[in-house]
Amino acid sequence: DAGVIQSPRHEVTEMGQEVTLRCKPISGHNSLFWYRQTMMRGLELLIYFNNNVPIDDSGMPEDRFSAKMPNASFSTLKIQPSEPRDSAVYFCASSVRGPYEQYFGPGTRLTVT
Amino acid sequence: QKEVEQDPGPLSVPEGAIVSLNCTYSNSAFQYFMWYRQYSRKGPELLMYTYSSGNKEDGRFTAQVDKSSKYISLFIRDSQPSDSATYLCAMVGPNTGNQFYFGTGTSLTVIP
Numbered sequence: 001d002a003g004v005i006q007s008p009r010h011e012v013t014e015m016g017q018e019v020t021l022r023c024k025p026i027s028g029h030n031s032l033f034w035y036r037q038t039m040m041r042g043l044e045l046l047i048y049f050n051n052n053v054p055i056d057d058s059g060m061p062e063d064r065f066s067a068k069m070p071n072a073s074f075s076t077l078k079i080q081p082s083e084p085r086d087s088a089v090y091f092c093a094s095s096v097r098g099p100y101e102q103y104f105g106p107g108t109r110l111t112v113t
Numbered sequence: 114q115k116e117v118e119q120d121p122g123p124l125s126v127p128e129g130a131i132v133s134l135n136c137t138y139s140n141s142a143f144q145y146f147m148w149y150r151q152y153s154r155k156g157p158e159l160l161m162y163t164y165s166s167g168n169k170e171d172g173r174f175t176a177q178v179d180k181s182s183k184y185i186s187l188f189i190r191d192s193q194p195s196d197s198a199t200y201l202c203a204m205v206g207p208n209t210g211n212q213f214y215f216g217t218g219t220s221l222t223v224i225p
Contacts, residue, residue, distance in 0.1 A: 004156075042215065042216075042217040042218060043157070043201065043215045043217075043218075045213070045215075056212070091156050091157070093156075093157075098205075099145075099205045099213040100145035100147055100162050100203075100205050100213070101147075101159060101162060102159065103159065104149075104156030104157045104158065105156055106155060106156050107154075107155075107156050
């Protein structure tokens with residue numbers, strides 16, 4: 001079975017540009033999570049969807065970040081405008097049993113110069 | 114005080130050793146306790162999770178929860194070089210408003 005799919009795997013962009021990260025959860029999973037991981041701050045939850053509805057977006061750092069889940073098989077995380085401090089690895093995870101059994105994708109390594 | 118505390122290590126052990134990884138937490142409402150393994154440049158992988166107190170065993174891995182002490186552990190028996198990774202604990206509770214927390218991870222190296 002295919003796991004969580006994320007694209008692109010690597011993204012290098014210049015400050016001020018718009019960045020869109022994509023995620024396809026595991027088929028049948030009804031919860032989706034976006035995380036950001038850095039050496040300094042570890043793994044941070046950005047937003048959590050359940051049945052395509054955002055449940056908790058308190059981790060979204062600021063208005064430059066937005067996330068959508070238009071259907072059960074696709075989600076996007078957009079950063080506009082991007083800043084160097086947004087450089088991190090962004091993970092998407094999905095679950096069918098709530099937050100205690102999440103399956104992570106391979107991540108998108110974002111570098112903003 | 115952080116919700117979850119985890120010693121970042123690094124921890125280095127010889128092959129075959131028993132490894133003990135630990136996390137402490139502050140919120141007594143947590144009821145589900147998870148351990149994830151993350152290899153370098155990969156996403157975290159769920160190893161196992163336990164509900165409430167007690168032990169759970171899966172092969173060479175044993176997860177232990179002590180709710181009275183707010184302390185959880187992951188034991189790895191007969192450690193192998195392939196166990197070299199970062200291990201993250203995570204926890205969630207029914208009364209934490211869908212909030213769940215990850216530890217910062219412990220880096221483990223098993224030396225052949």
